[in-house]
Amino acid sequence: MRICIHKATKRIIEMQSHATEGTLVQNAVNAGYSPNDIEEREVDEAGYEAAKAVDPQWIAEQQTIADKQAAQAAKAQAFLDNLPSWAIVDQAVTNISDLASAKVFIRKLARVLYWLARNKSD
Secondary structure, three states: OEEEEEOOOOOEEEEEOOOOOOHHHHHHHHOOOOHHHEEEEEOOHHHHHHHHHOOHHHHHHHHHHHHHHHHHHHHHHHHHHHOOOHHHHHHHHHOOOOHHHHHHHHHHHHHHHHHHHHOOOO
16 A cells, blocks of 8 residues: 655655555645655555554544543443432332322433433433
């Protein structure tokens, strides 16, 4: 595979798996880069991974992905931490003895379903 990088920033401009030499340079020049500011090189998978590891845009994208995953994991854990045990839920259902207590339980159940559907609590 071939990659074209911006020399000053180490940013990967383009990668093609079956490019011929000069194609990526021409594409970068067509996109407005100066030929003196770019470098095209042939790399294997390890070379491509090494180039990505120093590409500030790739690093930022990976950090954004990691931050989103961490936020999702924290949200899921918070939901699980606040979820009552089945024994508590079963007891609440068992304790329903009149319309008022049924309404209280159904309201709590509706809130949980709403939060799950909206994927957030209000």
